[in-house]
Amino acid sequence: MTRRADPDPARLAALEVVTRTLAGEFLAPTLRTVLDDSALEPIQRSQVTDLAYGAVRRLPQLDALLAPRLDRPERLPPRVLTALRLGVLDLLYRPTPAHAAVSQWVEVVKAEAPGLAALANAVLRGVERSEAARSAEPRDGDAVAAESDLALPQWLWERFEAALGGSARDAALGMLEPEPLWLTAFSASATAALEADGCEVDDHGEGADLPYSLRVRAPMPLDRLTAYRDGLVQPQNPASLHAAATLPIEPGGDCFDLASGRGVKSAVLVARGAQVTAVELSKRRIRAAVDNLRRLGLEATHVAADLVGARPHELLDAIAAANGWQEPRRSGAVLLDAPCSGTGTLRGHPEIKLRLTAEDVTALAAVQLAMMTTAAALVAPGGSLVYAVCALTEDEGPEVVAAFLAATPWFTPVDIEPRLPHVRARGVGVFTLPVAGLDGFYLARLTRSVEDEGHAG
Numbered sequence: 001m002t003r004r005a006d007p008d009p010a011r012l013a014a015l016e017v018v019t020r021t022l023a024g025e026f027l028a029p030t031l032r033t034v035l036d037d038s039a040l041e042p043i044q045r046s047q048v049t050d051l052a053y054g055a056v057r058r059l060p061q062l063d064a065l066l067a068p069r070l071d072r073p074e075r076l077p078p079r080v081l082t083a084l085r086l087g088v089l090d091l092l093y094r095p096t097p098a099h100a101a102v103s104q105w106v107e108v109v110k111a112e113a114p115g116l117a118a119l120a121n122a123v124l125r126g127v128e129r130s131e132a133a134r135s136a137e138p139r140d141g142d143a144v145a146a147e148s149d150l151a152l153p154q155w156l157w158e159r160f161e162a163a164l165g166g167s168a169r170d171a172a173l174g175m176l177e178p179e180p181l182w183l184t185a186f187s188a189s190a191t192a193a194l195e196a197d198g199c200e201v202d203d204h205g206e207g208a209d210l211p212y213s214l215r216v217r218a219p220m221p222l223d224r225l226t227a228y229r230d231g232l233v234q235p236q237n238p239a240s241l242h243a244a245a246t247l248p249i250e251p252g253g254d255c256f257d258l259a260s261g262r263g264v265k266s267a268v269l270v271a272r273g274a275q276v277t278a279v280e281l282s283k284r285r286i287r288a289a290v291d292n293l294r295r296l297g298l299e300a301t302h303v304a305a306d307l308v309g310a311r312p313h314e315l316l317d318a319i320a321a322a323n324g325w326q327e328p329r330r331s332g333a334v335l336l337d338a339p340c341s342g343t344g345t346l347r348g349h350p351e352i353k354l355r356l357t358a359e360d361v362t363a364l365a366a367v368q369l370a371m372m373t374t375a376a377a378l379v380a381p382g383g384s385l386v387y388a389v390c391a392l393t394e395d396e397g398p399e400v401v402a403a404f405l406a407a408t409p410w411f412t413p414v415d416i417e418p419r420l421p422h423v424r425a426r427g428v429g430v431f432t433l434p435v436a437g438l439d440g441f442y443l444a445r446l447t448r449s450v451e452d453e454g455h456a457g
């Protein structure tokens with residue numbers, strides 16, 4: 001009697017992660033929980049990560065490839081359907097030999113629903129044959145564009161095209177690729193410390209000035225690296241770092257970081273020499289920011305406040321009280337990294353595109369405009385306001401800024417030239433492109449009139 005093969009534990013773990021993500025959980029924390037609860041070796045953990053992210057990134061493509069072979073996919077047990085999706089991913093988008101990909105996922109289905117193993121084998125073999133035949137045919141740019149359409153909801157693809165023009169296809173395809181480990185170096189000794197722990201480091205460097213980005217391959221989890229524990233590095237995409245670097249600051253000068261979240265950009269601003277006041281609604285995020293800044297050996301002042309509909313004079317009073325100032329004062333450097341759709345971060349958060357709607361984007365744009373109006377009242381005459389969102393829609397980018405400028409003519413736009421791949425937005429600002437492992441951001445820099453003293457907000 002032939003002994004039935006046991007399902008591969010890494011593939012079972014990937015199935016668990018993707019099933020839970022498609023049921024509504026967030027991918028990154030679910031992956032972390034499943035891996036922490038497992039006894040998988042490092043190479044297996046990497047395999048789980050690759051499978052889970054790949055399946056959620058490419059879900060529309062995987063479903064399109066399965067559709068001709070499944071009459072009623074919705075009638076399959078959810079875990080079996082997800083196993084077939086993962087099987088197609090393993091078969092077509094990973095270096096797994098075809099026979100191994102098919103047999104491994106058939107075993108997973110057999111463990112889940114023995115009566116459906118034959119179906120799984122037939123479906124995956126069918127995909128293998130049809131894709132082998134299709135790969136032998138010449139393909140042109142239109143075919144590649146169609147693949148990018150399959151990876152996004154149609155409405156979102158249209159938003160990308162409107163915002164990015166001819167770069168939309170590269171952006172969509174770029175966010176289907178694995179995400180590197182990007183670390184922001186806060187110390188010149190960061191690279192040596194990482195290499196001492198066995199990391200491969202590619203200095204993405206934006207010059208010699210700290211902080212700057214490092215592209216890293218690590219042999220162990222981040223929190224075990226000496227450079228992380230010693231506060232020499234911070235996980236951060238270079239596009240996020242660039243958003244913070246776009247704000248001009250005076251060493252020792254006041255800087256307000258609005259909607260500061262977990263304080264990653266606050267850390268960059270402090271490291272550049274600013275006296276930072278971070279304003280954030282969530283007290284949980286404020287606590288996380290305090291802890292992280294402490295790890296980095298940095299300090300900022302924190303204020304809990306809602307920027308939507310806030311009374312600017314009350315917010316300025318709260319900032320002054322937190323800093324121990326005798327009188328409230330506005331700042332010459334204000335950064336607003338507003339809550340957004342996250343459509344520039346689909347590589348790292350691919351579940352966003354499965355849940356986001358056009359109506360969500362419209363609602364977010366209204367919130368962003370309200371926050372920008374509050375932020376403007378905190379800028380001193382002659383000061384700078386940088387508006388940033390990790391989104392690739394005109395609704396949340398140039399349209400928000402255009403509406404703001406129409407209502408607030410004492411601000412004027414300033415041209416910026418990111419040292420990252422980018423395109424000019426229609427109107428004001430730029431979109432950084434999510435290619436080569438980068439995230440996509442919209443960035444705009446505005447200056448308040450020096451003569452303006454009459455608009456305190």
